[in-house]
Amino acid sequence: MNTSPPPTAPHPATPGVLDPIGSVPSWLPYVVGAAVLVALAWLIVIGVRYLCADTETRRSIRQAARIRRTWPRLARNLGLVTTDRTPTFLQSLATTGDKKPEPRTLTPKLHTKTDPYGVTVTVKTVPKVGLEEFQKRADHLADAWECTRVSVNPDGPGKLRIRAVRREPLFEPYAYTPDGKPPADLSVWDLGIDEYALASVLRMSNVPGVCVAGLPGYGKTSLINGLISRLAPSGAVQFAVADGKVSEAHEGDYADVVNRLFAFVGDDLEAANKLFDRLVKLRRGRSSSIRRVLGTANMWAKGPSTAWPLVVLVIDEAHTYFREYKGTDPATKRLAALAQENARLVEDLVKKGRSVGIVVVLATQKATGDAIPTFIRDVCPVSLSFAQKTTDAAVAALGEDIRNWPEANPVSMQDPGFVGVASMVRQGQEGYTRIRIPYVEPEHVARVAEASAHLTADPFELLTLQTGPNLTKDTDLDIIA
Template identity: 35%
Template sequence: MSSTDALGLAPLVMILTLVGLVAWGAARLFITTYRYIRATKLQRLRMRQGWAVARRWRRLAPNVGLARVDENTKGRKDWQGKTAKPVTVVPKMKVFPESWGIRAVIKTIPKVGVEEVEKAGGWLADAWGCQTVEVKRLAAGLVEVRGIIGNPLDDHLPYVWPDQDEWILPMGHNPWMRQLAIPLRQLSGIKVAGLPGYGKTMLMLAWMASLANRANVQFAIFDGKTSDPRYGDWGQAGARAMFVVGDNPETANQRLTELVRLLKDRPAALVEERGTHKFWKHGPTEANPLVLVLMDECHNYSDTKGLTGKDKQVIESNQRMMQTISKEGRGLGVIGIFTTQKQTGDAIPTAVRDNLEVGISFACFTLEGAEAALGSGIRQDEPNHPTALIDKDANTGVCVVTGVPGLGGRYDRIRVGDLDEDQLPAFIASTAHLRRDIIPAAAPTVVDVSAESAGASVPLQKDTKTTRRRKAS
């Protein structure tokens, strides 16, 4: 091709390029307009807010410390030999409108990363008209900023019941309107803390109701709030449980002994049924069901403060068995859920508390109480402090959670789904026909004739129908 032909093609290439750019711009405009027309009133509002945030970004970023001067351009001369103004580099940002506010993804530049964006979080919230912002590192070079407009936790949504094939305990929605749930597979247990009247027991009743219509689930209830559980929060629901215990530590000791015996016998029962002792490999069955141990106000069974003699021995025995359940129940389908107003070491043994992977805290007065339930990291996460949930009118049913998949060890606030406080226990009671007592009978003893005079006996692990006598050799 001659140089003349090449020059003749240049305008054609430019025209085709221009036409392509115009077509691309027109297509984007058409798609955006179409989405705007089809959107709801709230979605249109969020789209306009997102456009405003994107349009003002290049002016806002330098003013909040999220832009940097390119050092390579300092002292550079222009074509006239004068010192040129250094180039200011602004991180690129994409904005996505969401129902709860603004989600922005920022591409980092040198000296502007996740820490700098977190420091500027308050200024970004004010500039974008958001109540709060949350900053998270998505991947290398990408930072996500979520700005909440209003307070989605004020929205009351229905409680979401799980499907029959789902082994989860539903919670509710977080500030990003995402539904969170606790997976039951391989779960070591749950600790729930918070002041009275904020929703601890209602959440546990909801969990019980979500599984009550399954024959392969059984319940053990310890109601530490009343001496006679028939007249407490668990009165009606108790018809679905293997047993219900009041606040008497000695009665609780007897029932905890039975649960530990179930744990010790379960590996053999699992191997006999399915050829393996791993409970979750095949999941719960009617012969070997999932057992939820619900201990409401568990400090009444484990606090030794001011006790001596036999009373202290009973409480210490309870502590050891609660520890056994929390440490050995995970792989055998026996899961403990322990609630108390303050999850400190005097209310619940730290050997139990620190082995429970999911922590939940409703409103509490002190950070020490929050730390006991949620771990020391909660001190650095000020937006999620449970001490900010004291307003009972606004925050009954709102809690802070950690240890749930998807949070990455972080914390999140949850608004528990709305429940009918009157109908919930009645629904649980309607499934009472599915209740079965699966506690194995206590093993008889083999009496050693040589020790018979001293009254000694040897407990057996396996259950038999008759007591055998063994002669001394």
């Protein structure tokens, strides 16, 4: 007779609690499944993004993955970490007796963003590891990440922006096709991309003069035509050109934009003198009426408008109008007097035209004192230089400090690969930068000029409409200014 007790039925496991024989919680498969789905979705997004990218961007994506993967070890090797010996709250709770918690190594966290030229790395700093420490190790980062160069700049409180350039942007010419739309902000002029493949702009608010120098054929006129094609669709900008290379408007580099200019003169010194004199009268008329018309002493406080446009005077081959003539015959004396008067008038525009909305762009091969008088050149706050033959020419164009920045010195840019590359002072920062100016096809420039020709207006006549019929082109503004 079997006296064993009858078998007991197993109790159902309480949901979410491990039973004595080690069965898994009922919710765990759902959590694992959800995690797997999320991981698969993330991998699909990454894969699609990689497959849709161009060849160069794919290389940058692989480079970014390597940067993230190797960063903890590289940061320790370069000393870009800090040791935190203060225990956290959880460490304090877990510590018993006299045992002290192990110090923690804090590594700056980073985030990457890719483009065809390289990777932009955003870094969150940690104590004792900030801007200065990263800048000192920029060359080591470039070597470790296999980059052409690396720059480190602030990116807000507690953040740094590291630009890692894998591919040299300066050696790759690129074209710009104007869309014919007016720029959103006339105080900022787009130039191109810098040596880190980042957009480069000129902040033109309150800038009275720009000096552009460089050897023939390296991009001076292309730069100016490109700027005109960007600004021409706005009726709040009016252009005048004095081109010392030609005699008539249909000749030379500005023939495609002549119908967008309210004035043009060639290499005739007397005609140039009349244009400069007329613009000085405009400057005086604006100075005398700006408070009454605009309600402010500085046009840039409100910005250019169609009624009070920004006036851009381009003086190409500027040495034509300022050169010293030596001789005692009447013809030479007359030319010498005109050149001196031209220099005086342009000096007036550069020194006094800022607040009333007049900008003078002077272009020449060598910005030495015999080409552009120093009393004009040295008050132009913005200077650019394409390739130069001598260091003296580079210093004349960019200032004495260019000797301390040999990598940006335009003397080193005489290789044909640097056609279209200019060097300039970093606005608001120390040092110099090199910029690749985009090439604009002449037919595109002509198309934009033709489409915007109806916007051309004489600024003097616009001023007359606002100040009354008593102000004419022949008014003696020395009296009313």
